[in-house]
Amino acid sequence: MSSTSNPLLEAKGITKYFGTITALENVNLKVHAGECLGVVGDNGAGKSTLMKVLSGLYKPSAGSLFFQGKEEILESPRDSQNLGLEMVYQDLALAGNLPIGENIFLGREPTKNLGFLKLLDFNKIKELTNAHLDKLKINVKSADQKVEELSGGQRQAVAIARSTAFNAKVVIMDEPTAALAIKEVGKVLDLINSLKKTGVGVIVISHRMDDIFTVCDRVMALFQGTNFAEASLSNTSRDEVIGWIMGKK
Amino acid sequence: MEDKDKKIESLHLKLIPYFEKYGILLLLVLMILVMHILQPDVFLSWRNVTNVFKQISWQSMLALGVFMVIVTAGIDLSVGSIMMLSLMILAVVAKAGAPWFIVVLTPLIAGFLCGLFNGLGITLLRMPHPFIMTLGTLYIFRGAGNLISGGTPISGFTDEVRYLGHGRIDLQWLGLEKSQYLPVSLVLIAIVYIIFWIFLNKSKTGKWIYAIGGNPNAARASGINVNKILIIVYSLCGFLSGIGALILAGRTDSGYPNAGLQSELDAIAACIIGGASFFGGRGTVLGVFAGVMIMGILRNGLNLMDVSSFWQQVLIGSIIVLAVYIDVLRRDIGTRK
Numbered sequence: 001m002s003s004t005s006n007p008l009l010e011a012k013g014i015t016k017y018f019g020t021i022t023a024l025e026n027v028n029l030k031v032h033a034g035e036c037l038g039v040v041g042d043n044g045a046g047k048s049t050l051m052k053v054l055s056g057l058y059k060p061s062a063g064s065l066f067f068q069g070k071e072e073i074l075e076s077p078r079d080s081q082n083l084g085l086e087m088v089y090q091d092l093a094l095a096g097n098l099p100i101g102e103n104i105f106l107g108r109e110p111t112k113n114l115g116f117l118k119l120l121d122f123n124k125i126k127e128l129t130n131a132h133l134d135k136l137k138i139n140v141k142s143a144d145q146k147v148e149e150l151s152g153g154q155r156q157a158v159a160i161a162r163s164t165a166f167n168a169k170v171v172i173m174d175e176p177t178a179a180l181a182i183k184e185v186g187k188v189l190d191l192i193n194s195l196k197k198t199g200v201g202v203i204v205i206s207h208r209m210d211d212i213f214t215v216c217d218r219v220m221a222l223f224q225g226t227n228f229a230e231a232s233l234s235n236t237s238r239d240e241v242i243g244w245i246m247g248k249k
Numbered sequence: 250m251e252d253k254d255k256k257i258e259s260l261h262l263k264l265i266p267y268f269e270k271y272g273i274l275l276l277l278v279l280m281i282l283v284m285h286i287l288q289p290d291v292f293l294s295w296r297n298v299t300n301v302f303k304q305i306s307w308q309s310m311l312a313l314g315v316f317m318v319i320v321t322a323g324i325d326l327s328v329g330s331i332m333m334l335s336l337m338i339l340a341v342v343a344k345a346g347a348p349w350f351i352v353v354l355t356p357l358i359a360g361f362l363c364g365l366f367n368g369l370g371i372t373l374l375r376m377p378h379p380f381i382m383t384l385g386t387l388y389i390f391r392g393a394g395n396l397i398s399g400g401t402p403i404s405g406f407t408d409e410v411r412y413l414g415h416g417r418i419d420l421q422w423l424g425l426e427k428s429q430y431l432p433v434s435l436v437l438i439a440i441v442y443i444i445f446w447i448f449l450n451k452s453k454t455g456k457w458i459y460a461i462g463g464n465p466n467a468a469r470a471s472g473i474n475v476n477k478i479l480i481i482v483y484s485l486c487g488f489l490s491g492i493g494a495l496i497l498a499g500r501t502d503s504g505y506p507n508a509g510l511q512s513e514l515d516a517i518a519a520c521i522i523g524g525a526s527f528f529g530g531r532g533t534v535l536g537v538f539a540g541v542m543i544m545g546i547l548r549n550g551l552n553l554m555d556v557s558s559f560w561q562q563v564l565i566g567s568i569i570v571l572a573v574y575i576d577v578l579r580r581d582i583g584t585r586k
Contacts, residue, residue, distance in 0.1 A: 077472045093464065095530065098530075102456065106456075106473070117447075118452070119447075120451055
């Protein structure tokens with residue numbers, strides 16, 4: 001909340017080239033504990049690329065990342081997860097053929113030892129999943145339900161549950177409400193607000209001004225791969241932010 | 250009224266997974282019944298049943314390997330050639346007079362290395378699809394097998410080398426007759442299938458193999474090293490083909506240029522009949538076993554009835570189409586409407 005304290009996550013001078021294309025050029029970003037930063041920009045402005053850099057999926061061509069004041073080099077999503085930096089992807093990044101619980105713990109499954117064998121602990125997965133879904137007040141029939149059997153809103157909820165199951169410090173959400181029915185949007189925004197209250201830093205990428213103005217404390221705009229404008233929510237308006245997206249100040 | 254609907258719905262939801270898991274076994278049991286009715290004296294005799302298992306022994310290894318690859322939404326066309334190359338290396342090493350324990354290890358190592366080669370090619374060379382890499386190695390490995398053997402059969406292995414493919418476990422101590430033995434290859438199939446069932450269903454790596462097939466991006470975003478898992482999968486597939494070579498060496502007592510010709514297609518067919526999906530992420534070890542059995546029983550049964558092998562081809566092809574159609578119908582019932 002206090003912008004004077006050290007940022008939880010800070011990106012400085014991030015530049016990313018894909019061959020001859022410059023997707024990001026010298027982009028800066030920071031987010032504090034308990035704060036929600038909205039990132040806006042038109043298609044191709046570099047939002048998703050920036051988020052993929054922050055999650056360790058892409059390595060930046062130049063620039064550095066600081067987490068809790070310490071410089072970190074992310075080699076893979078596993079590195080960022082280990083720091084407590086979680087990502088909720090726009091395509092949700094869930095395996096439809098696996099049950100809810102196994103998706104939430106994918107890549108970090110609890111195991112039990114059976115002699116020299118390390119086997120998956122399905123009971124523990126189920127137990128932890130139910131407890132976590134209860135905590136977030138997410139309703140599903142059963143943790144054993146396959147994700148492909150869920151509605152869009154339920155999938156989004158599972159994706160958010162997944163990102164917060166391991167003591168996340170920063171959660172990055174790419175268009176968290178884009179695929180949702182209107183009645184489900186409110187639930188997801190509530191979920192974001194309750195995450196902020198627990199001291200998690202949230203970054204929301206969104207096209208929807210409603211989302212930005214409901215949950216964010218600060219908003220920044222990217223335009224053609226560069227920082228274009230930034231303001232705290234109280235010092236700006238929807239029309240101004242929409243102008244930024246189109247490259248007008 | 251609503252409660253009743255709910256109950257029926259939840260009963261549906263509960264039954265569908267079982268049907269998805271065990272539906273293919275119904276088909277297998279049905280086939281066994283039909284064959285038994287058509288050939289009551291012969292089909293379920295000890296001799297014939299062990300024969301079926303001996304006949305499917307090496308195919309079951311290739312099918313299991315290809316199955317794992319198909320779960321990742323890949324394909325391995327080279328398993329027949331890997332088996333042939335491993336068999337030829339075994340034959341050459343055996344003829345050179347190496348001790349039996351080294352001869353036995355060679356096809357396993359050779360198969361593993363061939364699979365590793367596939368895996369590295371697919372990931373490091375970033376082949377657009379595993380079809381292309383393994384189509385290439387289908388030719389490369391068979392060519393290499395012919396190069397090292399001179400394209401001629403090499404025969405005559407020691408009993409130790411032939412044990413897995415040809416050995417018999419005597420059951421006379423159970424009061425059975427001498428002809429009622431247990432083929433070692435049957436025991437081997439059981440052991441290998443159980444190990445791989447545990448691996449695919451109970452280990453992290455196994456779960457990740459299914460996750461990659463379900464959504465590779467989700468797996469990557471979860472911090473899973475997708476390329477590493479793919480390399481493991483193709484290597485294991487090659488290793489299983491190597492076991493197939495060892496079994497075949499025991500059964501035929503020779504390495505020959507046509508070994509495993511087109512057997513990659515049989516392996517793929519068994520997986521598809523057994524309910525694996527080409528789109529990845531779907532299928533069970535039990536299903537593959539049922540698929541292999543269905544093909545084996547069909548061939549065996551048709552042979553018993555003196556049906557020409559041309560009709561066998563037509564029937565196996567029809568069963569593939571039918572099995573997948575049943576799968577399509579089944580999924581229609583299972584999906585959200």
